[in-house]
Amino acid sequence: MTNSHNMTGIHDAPASTTRTATGLLAYLFAGLYFGVVLVKSEATSWYRIQEMFRFESFHMFGLIGSAVVTGMISTTLLRRFGTRSRDGQIIAVTPKAKGWWRYILGGLTFGVGWGLAGVCPGPIFVLLGAGVWPMLIVLAFALLGTYLYGVLKDRLPH
């Protein structure tokens, strides 16, 4: 089961190693697709985020709204027609844990950060690709924030 078997090539057939690699490559391409869409739709534009939070344009609301509707329709269709995933599993969405506090307090915290530098996690990576190097500071501190949550987790209301 461990990866070391792949290294020695004793247990796993080479085909399965290749399959894992091409499987992972598919996600790289999915990311590339999403990254291009985020830039071209201007969701990574600090200006657009500011415009959205001031309710001065429909652009971002149209973007998020039509994304949600498309996601809703396409996932419903996938399940309705019993489509299997590429590796033959039944399509299933993992439900989010129930709760209030973590979603309200965590959501507010993230929202305040989002409104300042205008970036949510996706755009941090996209902007780094686009050569906006100061995003490295945002990324470093986002990692620190994630670490802090890991440390404080049990003392926070969830």
Next chain:
Amino acid sequence: MTELLDLLRSPWPWYVGGPLIGLTVSLLLWLGNKSFGISSNLRHACAILLPDAAKPDFFRYDWRKERWNLMFAGGLILGGIAAGVLFANPESTRLSAAGAQAIQALGIQVRPGLVPVELTDLTHFGVWVLLAFSGLLVGFGTRYGGGCTSGHAITGLSTLQGPSLIATVSFFVGGILSANFLLPLFLAVIR
């Protein structure tokens, strides 16, 4: 040729970009039953980077099973290079008149590019503080709230999950407060 280049460089309207964003949810479900979300990568990165002795329990799990998500983030960087460098829009974001006015009132010029130079000019110490503070809140808040815009607002809402609605409303309340009150205050101090 130049016309094709112009086309590749020009931004897309919301009704093209939005559906393409939404399709990512079912694309990842089809690729391997993956729940679309980007902020988990911050957790995986911590799990990889932290030395075993100093690891809180939250980071003790097999991150290798989540390699797909790290690959996805790698793809985002490539997407940034493709759309933000090779085919970068040479023009400024076409904001609404009110939007452009509000941004100028903040003391920021609307220029070509995705992030204004005023917020990426690292010769100002205040810019460091702004970026660091924003990053800290994004990292902490997305883990506490269990997701970001992609995980809750896009995936969660489109699969009709109650918790994601609470989270998305909270994102917006936080964002509205910070963009309208905290950011002007910040900019007045740092500039």
